[in-house]
Amino acid sequence: MSDAPPIRIVLADDHALVLEGLRALLAAEPDLCVVATATDGERLLEAVHRFKPDVVAMDLQMLYMDGLTCLRHIRTERLPVRVLVISAFGDAATLRAAIEGGADGFALKTDPPDMTLAAIRQVAARHMVFPDAVRRWLRRAPAPDPNALTDREEAVLALVAEGKTNTQIAAALRLSENTVKFHLRNLFAKLGVTNRTEAAAKYHQRS
Secondary structure: OOOOOOEEEEEEEOOOHHHHHHHHHHHHOOOOOEEEOOOOOOHHHHHHHHHOOOOOOOOOOOOOOOOOHHHHHHOOOOOOEEEEEHHHOOOOHHHHHHHHOOEEEEEEOOOHHHHHHHHHHHHOOOOOOHHHHHHHHHHHOOOOOOOOOHHHHHOOOOOOOOOOHHHHHHHHHOEHHHHHHHHHHHHHHOOOOOHHHHHHHHHHHHH
């Protein structure tokens, strides 16, 4: 038996049944230890700061702060944690979003349990874990434009251009105001502007 400490994991999914199923699956493995669970991106980010896990196993579809936004926070803050996305969707757009967001691996909720456990261990061991189709796409895909706005940033910008406040934007997009502020900082930097008026002007110039 290995004397290595168990891999410390935070699980995040907004479906309680999925969350408890993952927790039960990992509880049976002596080398894996769930230190916290979260049902949205904000709580996940808090758990990463508080518990400093080795691995985050997270869904992308969550309320208040979605998984992709949380993933960007983790990478922007350079938090030393490996991230495995576990999603119900294996389409090209979801895979690409996870990769460009900085995920270390991608697994499907429909994968057999052994494959999920293996993916967590491989990500913890600093291996990249993606389906073969993704690896082929990565080899062909051009490098993404670092200044390109994400879909969520585009949505925030459009509402800024309409004169909406942060509170109104948060309500329209079902986000927290802190998440809206995070998106605004990012899109201001990408657009090379310093305030909402300049951002709105940029939006209308592109329209």
